[in-house]
Amino acid sequence: MTSTPPPSGPSSLDPEIAARLKRSADGLVPAIAQQYDTGEVLMLGWMDDEALHRTLTTGRCTYWSRSRGEYWVKGDTSGHFQWVKSVALDCDADTVLVRVDQVGAACHTGERTCFDADVLLKDAVTDASPGQ
Amino acid sequence: MTSTPPPSGPSSLDPEIAARLKRSADGLVPAIAQQYDTGEVLMLGWMDDEALHRTLTTGRCTYWSRSRGEYWVKGDTSGHFQWVKSVALDCDADTVLVRVDQVGAACHTGERTCFDADVLLKDAVTDASPGQ
Numbered sequence: 505m506t507s508t509p510p511p512s513g514p515s516s517l518d519p520e521i522a523a524r525l526k527r528s529a530d531g532l533v534p535a536i537a538q539q540y541d542t543g544e545v546l547m548l549g550w551m552d553d554e555a556l557h558r559t560l561t562t563g564r565c566t567y568w569s570r571s572r573g574e575y576w577v578k579g580d581t582s583g584h585f586q587w588v589k590s591v592a593l594d595c596d597a598d599t600v601l602v603r604v605d606q607v608g609a610a611c612h613t614g615e616r617t618c619f620d621a622d623v624l625l626k627d628a629v630t631d632a633s634p635g636q
Numbered sequence: 637m638t639s640t641p642p643p644s645g646p647s648s649l650d651p652e653i654a655a656r657l658k659r660s661a662d663g664l665v666p667a668i669a670q671q672y673d674t675g676e677v678l679m680l681g682w683m684d685d686e687a688l689h690r691t692l693t694t695g696r697c698t699y700w701s702r703s704r705g706e707y708w709v710k711g712d713t714s715g716h717f718q719w720v721k722s723v724a725l726d727c728d729a730d731t732v733l734v735r736v737d738q739v740g741a742a743c744h745t746g747e748r749t750c751f752d753a754d755v756l757l758k759d760a761v762t763d764a765s766p767g768q
Contacts, residue, residue: 507660507661521756528660529639534680534731536677538675538677542675543674543676544675545733548666548731560756563760563762564762587762588757588760588762589760589762590758591756592751592752592754592756593751593754593756594679594750594754595747596750597754599666599680599751605762611727618728618731619724619725619726621727622726622727622729623722623724624653624692625692625720625722625723628695628720628722630695630696630720630737
């Protein structure tokens with residue numbers, strides 16, 4: 505996969521957040537977009553500091569596109585915006601969870617979520633409490 | 637962040653799936669764990685082919701720990717297993733979504749999810765449909 509890293513150097517992100525954020529070697533963190541009311545996991549994108557800053561301040565979910573090597577406001581071309589409801593870091597500060605209100609389809613294929621079409625395992629029956 | 641890549645070489649993963657899977661440079665894909673009934677996003681871990689194979693076949697969510705450099709069956713030390721209900725790839729085959737039944741807390745801090753404690757933005761009021 506061709507992957508273009510984001511620009512290095514300072515961003516507009518709150519320095520307190522930037523100091524805590526743990527990025528991968530390419531300067532990015534995975535960002536999970538979840539529909540705020542239904543709980544659907546819509547997609548996973550990647551953010552650098554600047555994309556996180558824009559997501560926190562513009563109300564629209566903004567990613568770094570590794571394939572195109574540019575910032576990407578979800579919906580700018582499709583109209584399928586993700587309106588930001590809340591943003592959280594995980595316990596290691598290396599993953600972002602953005603709860604959004606998704607306009608239309610989240611997936612470029614037209615599916616509601618990016619995880620609808622390629623199911624590897626379904627309705628697994630496991631004993632959820634062995635020995636309990 | 638110190639990050640140890642998984643072993644290279646063949647795994648037991650179904651070759652048809654392995655042929656489609658798009659891994660990052662370190663041979664991993666991000667894996668989102670979601671509580672199957674409530675929709676809570678619990679955590680994000682990392683899987684290589686073998687971890688995905690074990691997740692698909694053992695009923696327990698298995699990750700590659702980048703910090704410890706070993707396979708990690710969620711719950712083996714804490715008892716907080718993730719019993720696998722379904723597994724899906726996203727449209728680019730570079731992210732896994734595992735719906736699980738989480739025993740107890742997903743987060744090592746004792747929080748139910750890894751995204752509960754570090755909220756950057758809450759209850760944002762955005763106009764979800766400007767111009768519509």
